[in-house]
Amino acid sequence: MSALPLVQAFGIVRRDARTATTLLFSTDFALAAGERIAVTGPSGAGKSVLLRALALLDPLDAGRICWHGREVDRRTIPRYRSSIAYVKQRPAIVDGTVEDNLRYPYMLGVYRDRRFDRARAAYLAKRAGRTDGFLDKRASELSGGEAQLTALIRVLQLDPEVLLLDEPTASLDPQTTQAVEALVDDWFSSGEHARASMWVSHDPAQAGRVGTRRLTMQAGRVNACEEIHR
Numbered sequence: 001m002s003a004l005p006l007v008q009a010f011g012i013v014r015r016d017a018r019t020a021t022t023l024l025f026s027t028d029f030a031l032a033a034g035e036r037i038a039v040t041g042p043s044g045a046g047k048s049v050l051l052r053a054l055a056l057l058d059p060l061d062a063g064r065i066c067w068h069g070r071e072v073d074r075r076t077i078p079r080y081r082s083s084i085a086y087v088k089q090r091p092a093i094v095d096g097t098v099e100d101n102l103r104y105p106y107m108l109g110v111y112r113d114r115r116f117d118r119a120r121a122a123y124l125a126k127r128a129g130r131t132d133g134f135l136d137k138r139a140s141e142l143s144g145g146e147a148q149l150t151a152l153i154r155v156l157q158l159d160p161e162v163l164l165l166d167e168p169t170a171s172l173d174p175q176t177t178q179a180v181e182a183l184v185d186d187w188f189s190s191g192e193h194a195r196a197s198m199w200v201s202h203d204p205a206q207a208g209r210v211g212t213r214r215l216t217m218q219a220g221r222v223n224a225c226e227e228i229h230r
């Protein structure tokens, strides 16, 4: 396995295009294979801005991102975005059923070689504590927590290399939260390729469970990124 970080950011900056306010000050950051980073900090500190910038979902105002040591460019960005998966704080759910939502990514060009696997989706839903009919549920009838679970399963079934999880259990009860942590553990320890994750949480106990390092943000800056001692 390569010793290069999976993802490395050099001086990345994000600004609000309308007001020119800096949302993320120049940040250097490396995410190595096997690392699990808990991201903490007050509301508005820039945690979501950082994760979205790392996922290259919003255009950077400065800096660059390397993936396995190579700068991500226009040609590699679709593959990068499908490998470095950002799970939104407020999930985007399309009309139809839960299954329609899970099938949705397979319509995208980057997954044209992949096929939706209903049995696997049903297994993941069951692991997340859902009952059998979950895949047939209407998306418009999902609770906030069920919508979050659907968005997480939609990403997990694609087996990404890096998961950037933005408060994925914020709307979930303790039991389902535990199930989601187990699902992510499963993803982490399965598959052939190296993995890494970042998990934004406001719960210090959860940060201790899901992280090996804790990255703390404050007012658009990374304050510290320290090992979590158990």
Ligand SMILES: Nc1ncnc2c1ncn2[C@@H]1O[C@H](COP(=O)(O)OP(=O)(O)OP(=O)(O)O)[C@@H](O)[C@H]1O
Residues within 6 Å of the ligand: 016, 017, 023, 041, 042, 043, 044, 045, 046, 047, 048, 049, 050, 089
């Ligand atoms: N696209 C955007 N355009 C302008 N301002 C933005 C944009 N995205 C985020 N912001 C601002 O950047 C700041 C940081 O937002 P961010 O969503 O990253 O906070 P956060 O740390 O994730 O907070 P929370 O814990 O509440 O989710 C906020 O003041 C927010 O209003």
Ligand SMILES: [Mg+2]
Residues within 6 Å of the ligand: 047, 048, 049, 089, 166
């Ligand atoms: Mg946020």
